[in-house]
Amino acid sequence: MDQFNQFVESVSNFFGGGDHIPWSTPDVILGCEREVAEAKKDEAEDRINESIMRLSWALVHSRQPVDIERGIAMLEASLTNTSSPLQKREKLYLLAVGYYRSGNYGRCRQLLDQCLEIAPDWRQALSLKKTVEDRITKDGVIGIGITATAVGLIAGGIAAALARKN
Numbered sequence: 247m248d249q250f251n252q253f254v255e256s257v258s259n260f261f262g263g264g265d266h267i268p269w270s271t272p273d274v275i276l277g278c279e280r281e282v283a284e285a286k287k288d289e290a291e292d293r294i295n296e297s298i299m300r301l302s303w304a305l306v307h308s309r310q311p312v313d314i315e316r317g318i319a320m321l322e323a324s325l326t327n328t329s330s331p332l333q334k335r336e337k338l339y340l341l342a343v344g345y346y347r348s349g350n351y352g353r354c355r356q357l358l359d360q361c362l363e364i365a366p367d368w369r370q371a372l373s374l375k376k377t378v379e380d381r382i383t384k385d386g387v388i389g390i391g392i393t394a395t396a397v398g399l400i401a402g403g404i405a406a407a408l409a410r411k412n
Contacts (some may be wrong), residue, residue, distance in 0.1 A: 266377075267343060268307055275313060278300050278301035279301060282294070282298055282301050285297040298320065298324065301320070302320050302324075306344035307343065307347075314344050317340070317344050318344040318345065318348070321337050322341065325341070331364050335368070338357050338361045339371055341357050342354045342355075342357035342361065342374060351378050351381055355375065358371050358374060358375045362375070
């Protein structure tokens, strides 16, 4: 019975995505936006940067594509001003999450490779990289299945046309 449950779980993960990346809500995003606005009023540079990072996290973890794109844009704009390897690693990882959520698995994998150059044993990046590679493999398998089905239908149509002709 345990093997059957594992099989069912693996099939559902295959077709459902199976990632374990958390989602944010519109309320969390709104709270982070308020936090950024308050930090800008205080003009405390460290507080502004921290609140922008929290907002970026919330945006790339959103279910809304427009939020994800906004988070990606914010992170890419702030990446050039990052000198600390730890901050760069965090921003690269959040960018990878954003690109994963938007379906750009190739760019996601590139960013994860850059993260892992900074911190080779970072579990979050390693876990997301495995998820991305599994997703790329799954998409390839589905693509092959669709192609094989199309070829089979075309061949069947040709065979039926030839059989009717004779």
